[in-house]
Amino acid sequence: MSTPSVEDxxxxxxxxxxxxxxxxxxxxxxRVGVSGAAVxxxxxRLTELRLAEHTPYHGVRLTKAGEKIALEIIRHHRLxxxxxxxxxxxxxxxxxxxxxxxEHHISEEFEARIDALxxxxxxxxxxxxxxxxxxxxxxxxxxxxxxxxxxxxxxxERVGDTDAKLLRYFDGLGLRPGAVIxxxxxxxxxxxxxxxxxxxxxxxxxxxxxxxxVGACGNLRAGSEEPCSTSGVERRVVE
Amino acid sequence: MSTPSVEDxxxxxxxxxxxxxxxxxxxxxxRVGVSGAAVxxxxxRLTELRLAEHTPYHGVRLTKAGEKIALEIIRHHRLxxxxxxxxxxxxxxxxxxxxxxxEHHISEEFEARIDALxxxxxxxxxxxxxxxxxxxxxxxxxxxxxxxxxxxxxxxERVGDTDAKLLRYFDGLGLRPGAVIxxxxxxxxxxxxxxxxxxxxxxxxxxxxxxxxVGACGNLRAGSEEPCSTSGVERRVVE
DNA sequence: CGCTTAAGTTAACTGCGGTTCAAGTTTTTA
DNA sequence: TAAAAACTTGAACCGCAGTTAACTTAAGCG
Numbered sequence: 001m002s003t004p005s006v007e008d009x010x011x012x013x014x015x016x017x018x019x020x021x022x023x024x025x026x027x028x029x030x031r032v033g034v035s036g037a038a039v040x041x042x043x044x045r046l047t048e049l050r051l052a053e054h055t056p057y058h059g060v061r062l063t064k065a066g067e068k069i070a071l072e073i074i075r076h077h078r079l080x081x082x083x084x085x086x087x088x089x090x091x092x093x094x095x096x097x098x099x100x101x102x103e104h105h106i107s108e109e110f111e112a113r114i115d116a117l118x119x120x121x122x123x124x125x126x127x128x129x130x131x132x133x134x135x136x137x138x139x140x141x142x143x144x145x146x147x148x149x150x151x152x153x154x155x156x157e158r159v160g161d162t163d164a165k166l167l168r169y170f171d172g173l174g175l176r177p178g179a180v181i182x183x184x185x186x187x188x189x190x191x192x193x194x195x196x197x198x199x200x201x202x203x204x205x206x207x208x209x210x211x212x213x214v215g216a217c218g219n220l221r222a223g224s225e226e227p228c229s230t231s232g233v234e235r236r237v238v239e
Numbered sequence: 240m241s242t243p244s245v246e247d248x249x250x251x252x253x254x255x256x257x258x259x260x261x262x263x264x265x266x267x268x269x270r271v272g273v274s275g276a277a278v279x280x281x282x283x284r285l286t287e288l289r290l291a292e293h294t295p296y297h298g299v300r301l302t303k304a305g306e307k308i309a310l311e312i313i314r315h316h317r318l319x320x321x322x323x324x325x326x327x328x329x330x331x332x333x334x335x336x337x338x339x340x341x342e343h344h345i346s347e348e349f350e351a352r353i354d355a356l357x358x359x360x361x362x363x364x365x366x367x368x369x370x371x372x373x374x375x376x377x378x379x380x381x382x383x384x385x386x387x388x389x390x391x392x393x394x395x396e397r398v399g400d401t402d403a404k405l406l407r408y409f410d411g412l413g414l415r416p417g418a419v420i421x422x423x424x425x426x427x428x429x430x431x432x433x434x435x436x437x438x439x440x441x442x443x444x445x446x447x448x449x450x451x452x453v454g455a456c457g458n459l460r461a462g463s464e465e466p467c468s469t470s471g472v473e474r475r476v477v478e
Numbered sequence: 479c480g481c482t483t484a485a486g487t488t489a490a491c492t493g494c495g496g497t498t499c500a501a502g503t504t505t506t507t508a
Numbered sequence: 509t510a511a512a513a514a515c516t517t518g519a520a521c522c523g524c525a526g527t528t529a530a531c532t533t534a535a536g537c538g
Contacts, residue, residue, distance in 0.1 A: 005525065
């Protein structure tokens with residue numbers, strides 16, 4: 001078995017790779033929250049463990065084995081987030097921190113049981129896809145609202161999950177995965193993004209718009225039963 | 240915060256003390272699963288951390304602070320066991336191992352939520368009392384069936400929780416906390432303990448009898464609604 | 479094309495938590 | 509009561525995971 005620390009690095013490398021083609025050590029360091037030197041050392045270890053391939057001063061890539069572990073941990077994380085919300089009544093801004101610790105310590109048995117109890121959900125409460133047990137991952141959907149330029153009807157696919165304050169902000173506005181919004185325009189000089197939602201005009205702050213990922217409204221979200229509803233509320237799993 | 244390792248030692252010392260007056264290093268070593276030398280070193284650390292008072296070659300005692308942590312961990316463990324059985328459908332022989340890892344990693348928030356969801360249970364599935372959040376602990380009930388000599392009507396208070404095989408054995412016999420049994424006699428020459436349970440005669444093996452703790456039947460178990468039922472089945476918490 | 483600079487790596491060190499082996503202290507027993 | 513046995517501790521060591529400080533490398537610019 002791998003240690004929680006190894007798992008954290010694998011997860012960070014995996015996530016960094018889905019964003020940028022080249023994974024930099026700095027990026028990993030920032031994600032894991034350690035110094036660059038710690039990253040260097042760990043990359044050597046991961047290479048020895050055959051979980052990654054690291055050519056010094058150049059890139060890192062996860063091996064099949066490394067990716068498998070990364071996906072297992074991400075699966076644990078997102079299932080746990082979902083479980084904490086659905087079964088224990090956590091709010092969606094609390095779950096990230098709790099899942100971050102628990103993801104390293106639950107058994108496969110635990111994972112399987114909460115998965116079944118939740119009815120095999122496709123996404124976490126923030127809209128990120130839950131990797132399947134076989135290692136397949138549904139495509140990550142949506143582009144940041146902040147990169148939107150033309151007016152359009154859009155559906156919220158997912159939101160950034162790390163900043164609790166931001167999540168409470170979204171929650172206050174009613175902006176959750178599944179919500180259908182109409183992008184109107186951006187206020188000038190780095191201003192807010194104007195969005196019509198549930199009949200009213202909402203101003204989404206620039207930094208919030210970076211963390212709000214939207215898709216074309218015709219795009220059905222996997223597992224979403226009301227692709228273009230305006231309720232803005234995710235379906236709850238009822239036992 | 241203390242590390243999982245520190246917590247394991249504190250728990251071991253606490254539990255050892257409830258059994259014997261003098262806590263030996265060996266006992267701790269066996270409980271934690273490490274060498275004697277590791278115990279010596281840790282006792283020095285715990286003393287420095289003011290979690291225990293250790294006079295070399297003589298005893299150890301937990302300080303108030305140390306006992307507080309030990310009880311928190313035990314509370315986590317027993318609540319988790321209960322939760323895994325009630326909410327996730329684990330069998331009672333599976334929960335110890337899972338709880339052993341999770342007990343170090345759940346937050347106070349998590350603890351409070353499962354406690355409320357379970358309706359503030361008084362015991363774990365094996366009958367051990369769950370310490371309250373303020374640090375008070377209901378008395379541990381019952382004496383080993385193996386120390387019984389005279390025929391009597393008894394109620395199963397608790398069973399040893401560490402041996403999964405033994406728990407399945409008890410489960411097969413129907414012997415769970417709350418079960419009312421009649422102790423008849425012991426077979427000669429280190430033989431089984433003869434017990435009448437639910438109308439039939441049951442032979443309890445000697446090593447099992449060491450781990451089956453019984454009390455006088457008039458003794459109401461806290462939180463037990465049917466003190467002298469013969470159903471042998473713990474009430475399930477229904478949501 | 480070499481020089482600066484930022485990114486990445488290595489080296490030396492720290493703390494934790496374990497090990498084995500040897501030495502010391504109690505306790506038991508002959 | 510002295511020797512043996514059992515228990516406890518100390519010393520030297522290891523692996524993991526981090527740190528800071530010094531050194532390499534790669535890249536970009538004048």
